[in-house]
Amino acid sequence: DLFRASQLPAETLHQITELCGAKRVGYFGATQFYIALKLIAAAQSGLPVRIESIKCELPLPRFMMSKNDGEIRFGNPTELHGTKVQIPYLTTEKNSFKRMDDEDKQQETQSPTMSPLASPPSSPPHYQRVSLSHGYSKLRSSAEQMHPAPYEARQPLVQPEGSSSGGPGTKPLRHQASLIRSFSVERELQDNSSYPDEPWRITEEQREYYVNQFRSLQPDPSSFISGSVAKNFFTKSKLSIPELSYIWELSDADCDGALTLPEFCAAFHLIVARKNGYPLPEGLPPTLQPEYLQAAFPKPKWDCQLFDSYSESLPANQQPRDLNRMEKTSVKDMADLPVPTQDVTSDDKQALKSTINEALSKDVSEDPATSKDSNSLKARPRSRSYSSTSIEEAMKRGEDPPTPPPRPQKTHSRASSLDLNKVFQPSVPATKSGLLPPPPALPPRPCPSQSEQVSEAELLPQLSRAPSQAAESSPAKKDVPYSQPPSKPIRRKFRPENQATENQEPSTAASGPASAATMKPHPTVQKQSSKQKKAIQTAIRKNKEANAVLARLNSELQQQLKEVHQERIALENQLEQLRPVTVL
Amino acid sequence: MAVCIAVIAKENYPLYIRSTPTENELRFHYMVHTSLDVVDEKISAMGKALVDQRELYLGLLYPTEDYKVYGYVTNSKVKFVMVVDSSNTALRDNEIRSMFRKLHNSYTDVMCNPFYNPGDRIQSSGSVSLSRAFDNMVTSMMIQVC
Numbered sequence: 091d092l093f094r095a096s097q098l099p100a101e102t103l104h105q106i107t108e109l110c111g112a113k114r115v116g117y118f119g120a121t122q123f124y125i126a127l128k129l130i131a132a133a134q135s136g137l138p139v140r141i142e143s144i145k146c147e148l149p150l151p152r153f154m155m156s157k158n159d160g161e162i163r164f165g166n167p168t169e170l171h172g173t174k175v176q177i178p179y180l181t182t183e184k185n186s187f188k189r190m191d192d193e194d195k196q197q198e199t200q201s202p203t204m205s206p207l208a209s210p211p212s213s214p215p216h217y218q219r220v221s222l223s224h225g226y227s228k229l230r231s232s233a234e235q236m237h238p239a240p241y242e243a244r245q246p247l248v249q250p251e252g253s254s255s256g257g258p259g260t261k262p263l264r265h266q267a268s269l270i271r272s273f274s275v276e277r278e279l280q281d282n283s284s285y286p287d288e289p290w291r292i293t294e295e296q297r298e299y300y301v302n303q304f305r306s307l308q309p310d311p312s313s314f315i316s317g318s319v320a321k322n323f324f325t326k327s328k329l330s331i332p333e334l335s336y337i338w339e340l341s342d343a344d345c346d347g348a349l350t351l352p353e354f355c356a357a358f359h360l361i362v363a364r365k366n367g368y369p370l371p372e373g374l375p376p377t378l379q380p381e382y383l384q385a386a387f388p389k390p391k392w393d394c395q396l397f398d399s400y401s402e403s404l405p406a407n408q409q410p411r412d413l414n415r416m417e418k419t420s421v422k423d424m425a426d427l428p429v430p431t432q433d434v435t436s437d438d439k440q441a442l443k444s445t446i447n448e449a450l451s452k453d454v455s456e457d458p459a460t461s462k463d464s465n466s467l468k469a470r471p472r473s474r475s476y477s478s479t480s481i482e483e484a485m486k487r488g489e490d491p492p493t494p495p496p497r498p499q500k501t502h503s504r505a506s507s508l509d510l511n512k513v514f515q516p517s518v519p520a521t522k523s524g525l526l527p528p529p530p531a532l533p534p535r536p537c538p539s540q541s542e543q544v545s546e547a548e549l550l551p552q553l554s555r556a557p558s559q560a561a562e563s564s565p566a567k568k569d570v571p572y573s574q575p576p577s578k579p580i581r582r583k584f585r586p587e588n589q590a591t592e593n594q595e596p597s598t599a600a601s602g603p604a605s606a607a608t609m610k611p612h613p614t615v616q617k618q619s620s621k622q623k624k625a626i627q628t629a630i631r632k633n634k635e636a637n638a639v640l641a642r643l644n645s646e647l648q649q650q651l652k653e654v655h656q657e658r659i660a661l662e663n664q665l666e667q668l669r670p671v672t673v674l
Numbered sequence: 675m676a677v678c679i680a681v682i683a684k685e686n687y688p689l690y691i692r693s694t695p696t697e698n699e700l701r702f703h704y705m706v707h708t709s710l711d712v713v714d715e716k717i718s719a720m721g722k723a724l725v726d727q728r729e730l731y732l733g734l735l736y737p738t739e740d741y742k743v744y745g746y747v748t749n750s751k752v753k754f755v756m757v758v759d760s761s762n763t764a765l766r767d768n769e770i771r772s773m774f775r776k777l778h779n780s781y782t783d784v785m786c787n788p789f790y791n792p793g794d795r796i797q798s799s800g801s802v803s804l805s806r807a808f809d810n811m812v813t814s815m816m817i818q819v820c
Contacts, residue, residue: 320788324789335787339783347785
């Protein structure tokens with residue numbers, strides 16, 4: 091019935107069934123079904139029905155169901171078994187957006203009825219999760235109205251095989267992009283949509299953000315973050331220690347006590363997911379495996395180099411690559427009007443490059459906003475308005491933020507700008523080892539001064555005054571920061587924030603007065619009285635955070651003290667033991 | 675195979691102790707505790723010899739009528755004690771050694787976790803385990819019924 095609904099001629103269907111080996115098997119197993127659907131899609135798009143056509147990227151087959159076009163997505167045949175569904179999602183999304191067809195197309199994947207009933211149970215949760223995202227819910231609501239209940243039941247992205255991972259991952263990404271295009275307002279929704287069905291897949295924006303944070307901790311992207319550094323960093327996420335420990339267990343695959351970039355991204359992603367309420371998985375999801383992450387995202391770079399290298403690596407065509415390629419192509423599809431890439435790699439590559447450029451520019455501009463948003467997810471309750479305003483600011487400003495805005499919650503203050511981060515970052519690695527030693531007395535000092543600066547800066551929104559304020563605060567801040575570089579990094583670590591934008595307002599100590607001066611007028615212009623309140627709030631938050639940090643510092647120091655004592659005792663014992671020996 | 679496995683810290687307090695759910699769990703705890711004396715004795719037996727020369731695997735600490743107790747100590751003076759059912763005569767020394775090696779490996783994995791403070795109990799806390807891998811490994815060792 092399903093196949094008949096695809097409205098293909100009967101002979102084609104026969105051909106398809108033959109090809110997918112159903113005859114051989116005697117029934118439609120999951121694999122066969124997937125293949126069959128793929129072939130249907132190919133046939134519908136006019137391709138000859140061949141096994142090879144499966145390898146291409148195909149649009150989703152269209153099944154004329156009772157009420158709408160059911161677009162069924164399924165994984166690429168190469169990754170049928172337990173991997174991801176990508177392009178289908180994306181193409182679907184894209185198609186829906188581009189063609190501006192009825193909202194039906196924006197529907198989630200509908201696993202065919204044949205899919206094991208494992209999916210229906212998981213679909214409700216997925217469905218719910220998806221509806222988390224506003225953007226998605228919008229689509230959904232319209233879609234829901236159109237679709238009868240059975241479709242909804244079949245919705246979930248989780249493929250029949252229960253391959254919960256994968257698929258939706260890229261979908262969120264594309265969805266984001268498309269959302270941006272079509273709905274300018276849905277900045278925040280982007281992040282929500284980045285989590286809908288596939289929480290374990292890292293989107294581009296997220297990835298970039300993670301990499302940035304990695305860089306802030308460890309300038310060399312190819313080396314490790316040591317355990318203590320990572321611990322401090324992740325502790326800022328305010329998750330409980332057992333959970334953090336568990337996340338570490340999951341993400342440190344080689345158990346070496348240090349995190350490489352992929353491991354770090356995985357851990358970060360898990361933390362973010364956890365903060366948003368997703369239960370931690372039992373095992374590391376396939377999309378977060380370091381190998382996958384490494385292959386999927388080769389050396390991250392901030393310019394087109396990334397994508398160039400990416401397209402170069404395309405021929406390498408490993409499975410993960412395929413995935414990403416598909417992602418890219420879907421991006422490309424999104425970029426241009428969706429002529430479903432019925433072609434093969436060559437086209438993809440070229441399209442990729444063009445898309446990449448587009449996506450890049452898009453990404454870069456979106457990056458601050460989206461990363462802010464993604465970060466805002468972390469502190470949704472608090473920073474909602476914050477992030478939105480900051481995002482708007484970012485958009486208005488149209489500059490590329492120096493680094494992805496840190497999470498909104500931890501912001502201590504405008505004063506704790508990224509600039510300060512930049513100031514300390516060079517000193518951070520150097521002082522990492524001596525992280526604890528910096529006198530705890532120092533942190534309190536800057537806090538009040540900074541908060542003063544912050545409040546000062548914030549309370550004087552006027553342009554004329556702001557620059558002068560900024561000028562004043564920046565030198566002051568410069569002094570303060572340099573006096574206690576080590577402690578700053580601790581606090582600033584997780585700073586993600588929309589505050590980044592605001593931070594740049596008051597002072598850009600690190601980036602130098604010149605640029606600071608230029609930046610100051612920009613932000614100050616946009617600073618409104620509403621910022622004042624936020625300034626106060628941030629100051630409060632910052633102080634609380636500083637308190638927490640100090641407490642932690644204290645406990646760590648005490649522990650160190652204990653250990654040192656023990657060592658001393660041991661050494662003394664050894665000494666005593668050796669003494670009689672030497673006497674002899 | 676093992677009836678009880680215990681990890682004891684340098685200061686001789688237990689970091690982790692787990693026994694198969696039979697009655698008299700306390701009995702195992704007591705046995706482990708008394709075995710600590712034997713362990714200390716073996717450690718100090720080196721005397722003037724350097725610590726490096728001491729083997730990590732201590733071997734059979736002492737047999738009781740029902741059980742045999744094996745010991746293993748790490749370089750940081752963390753002791754692993756394993757109580758094995760005596761009826762399991764098939765257990766050879768090498769097997770015990772390999773079990774201890776596995777224990778040691780998963781213990782170091784737990785150590786590598788920066789969120790684990792040395793000296794903390796290795797435990798499961800609520801839904802999230804502080805050392806799920808460690809737990810699983812221990813469980814696998816204990817459930818292996820020959």
